[in-house]
Amino acid sequence: MWNKKSWVLSSALLLGLAGCSTSPSDESGSSNDEASGDQVAVNIYQGKVEFKEQFEELAAAYEAENPDVNISVETVGGGSDYAGTLKAKFASGDEPTIYTIAGQVDIDQYSERLADLSDTEAAGLALEGTLDGVTKDEKVLGMPVNLEGYGLIYNKKVFEEAGVDAGAIQTMADLRAAAEAIDSKKDDLGLDAVFALAAKEKWVPGNHGSNVFLAPEFNNDPFVTYEAKEVAFEYGAEFKEYLDLQNEYSVQPVNNLDYSQQVEELFSTGRVAIIQQGNWIYPTVEGMDPELAESGIGIMPIPVNGEVNMPVGVPSYYAVNQKADEEQQQAAKDFIDWMYTSDTGKEAVLSEFKFIPAYEGYDAEGIADPLSKEIYQFSQDGNTSAWVFPNYPVGWSDQLGAELQKYFAGEATWEEAISSMQAEWAKARQ
DSSP states (O other): OOTTTOOOOOHHOOOOOOOOOOSSSOOOOOOSSSSSSOOOOEEEOOOGGGGHHHHHHHHHHHHHHOOTEEEEEEEEEEOOOHHHHHHHHHHOOOOEEEEESSSHHHHTTGGGGGOOTTTSSSHHHEEETGGGGGEETTOOOOOOOOBBEEEEEHHHHHHHTOOOOGGGSSHHHHHHHHHHHHHHHHHTTSSSSOOOOOOTTHHHHIIIHHHHHHTTTTTTHHHHHOOOOOOTTTTTHHHEEEEEHHHBBBBBBBOOOHHIIIIIITTTSSOOOOOOOOEHHHHHHHHHHHHHHHHHHEEEOOTTTTTTOOEEEOOOOOETTTSSOOHHHHHHHHHHHHHHHHHHHHIIIIIIIIOOOBBBBBOGOOOSHHHHHHHHHHHTTOEEOOOOOGGTTHHHHHHHHHHHHHHHHHHOOHHHHHHHHHHHHHTOOO
């Protein structure tokens, strides 16, 4: 069983973003009013589309056990901006009961709508360090959704046939050599290209990509990131090299490639060998090619200055709306507790959601997919880096993603893009 002694993770490691978005939004949400009859309405607004159907099925199972509760789930992700749409919902008065937040920036924005979850059973079972990023004034303001990691996901068969050893890739030069080797045989391997750089999704290079190269600048500490008055891009040359390499050997044009095309149309069908993504893509790959998902894919860290550490963290936290009435707040807390502590919920978390749990009481052997197993092993070995991007200035990563799109399109030089983003960071932190 997992327990606090078996996996102690630092707060710096575990602050994190609502990780990863994927496909079009579901429009099934409703207002935060009481449900019909004597039912209590719990409306959930979340951005993890990769387990949308499984989450809805779990909510239905909870309703079956608790007929006095009516749960509606609205999922937004992929091409939609979860953070922006959440703000719009609050502004319109159509407020969810449960929603997801990331790091300190979100706590600042939604401080008046964050109920204290300290009294929940799940809070008492959260792995050590996982609540540090959402604890303020001794109040627990969010419950970890899960643990996630990301890097370069690759096709093992392609690597083997190209004579490339993923474990030997320790530097950016190694990664380039691997890309060149695969590219030289791409016709025989049935590839369209080596990479699929999904630059249409600003979060791919702007959040996750930049995090790898900014985390060491901020000492792998989200709190240092949050307090930083400026960004130097100390590893900007390496960041440029990484993006240039992907762009050079990617399906084109990269600014037109979205998440669905990257993961479903290109990687899951064997048309590209490498993509930058995380373990959250596993259910999608499994749905398209179970054999590829089970034994044909691996994940490796993005090398930075000779270091190969996997970025691992809590991608998002479930928050309960303090503005909801007390009955709704209690029903929301009860659902979160049930999801992470009941036998039904725990089975879904491991087997259906394919999560790496952030709570005690789970059998580590039950981690369902090979990507999550590899990420778990990196964590056990201490070869991880922090998720600092949730504590960038509000909106900065989207701006960075847009500037990088200009760079890819030849509409801005690298120096212009970086200089612009340095100015925006300083302006936001004045």
